[in-house]
Amino acid sequence: EFFLTYRLNQDVLENLFSVIRQRGGYNRNPTARTFRTSFRINCVKNLIAPPVHGNCEPDDSSVLETCASSPGISIINAEDTIVQNNVMTDDVSSASDTHSVASSPDSDDGTPTLESCAEVYLAGYIGKRIVDKYKCDICEGTFLKPVGSLLDGKDELMLVYKTFESKTPTITSLRAPTPLLISICKTVLNVFSKKFPST
Structure with missing residues (x-):
């Protein structure tokens, strides 16, 4: 529904290609197969890995403790x-x-x-x-x-x-x-x- 145009900026694309070229050692000209594999691994890694720094505080509430006793x-x-x-x-x-x-x-x-x-x-x-x-x-x-x-x-x-x-x-x-x-x-x-x- 939303298209984030700032992601089409040259800096973001250069960073992506830099990560792909550095995957598994320096590879200045990756093949299409290497690019596809590196892109897939990078996407999965970023989806699974939790963020290191977030804008949230620890949840000290007892809501989760009461969920186990709900009907x-x-x-x-x-x-x-x-x-x-x-x-x-x-x-x-x-x-x-x-x-x-x-x-x-x-x-x-x-x-x-x-x-x-x-x-x-x-x-x-x-x-x-x-x-x-x-x-x-x-x-x-x-x-x-x-x-x-x-x-x-x-x-x-x-x-x-x-x-x-x-x-x-x-x-x-x-x-x-x-x-x-x-x-x-x-x-x-x-x-x-x-x-x-x-x-």
Whole structure:
């Protein structure tokens, strides 16, 4: 709706090209492929990185503390989720207790969070390492989606931005995990966070 004409100033464009030329070492004349990759990495980096200096003050209010007790938010037992994933163990059942849906990375409104995207990326990395180490076709079919399958899930955003070779998807080292592997990794992360709480 708004077009910021000051962004078309020569100084801003020169700064952008300067950043792209310096990406990965000095490159005076980047190719179109290098430019595209550097521009994509720079955009993702600037979107994910929080600002260092902002014009806001620390929020000392207690509004967020009262959100957990509001009637619109339901409480889910973590043990039920673990039983549904068929990964029930004694350590898991003793570590599970109730948690709020508000603190869950999977929000009901369908928008992915950075945490859920990172969990999917981690699950894909773990699945790829398992397949590379054991060379098992059954494991590959169980834990990873087929090579060249579309990355259409909202939580697969980090995989989409890291897959630079869109023309030849067979040479990329990244693989998309199946929902089973994602649920296993989320369960392991939940157990790990309960066993080793942050200070």
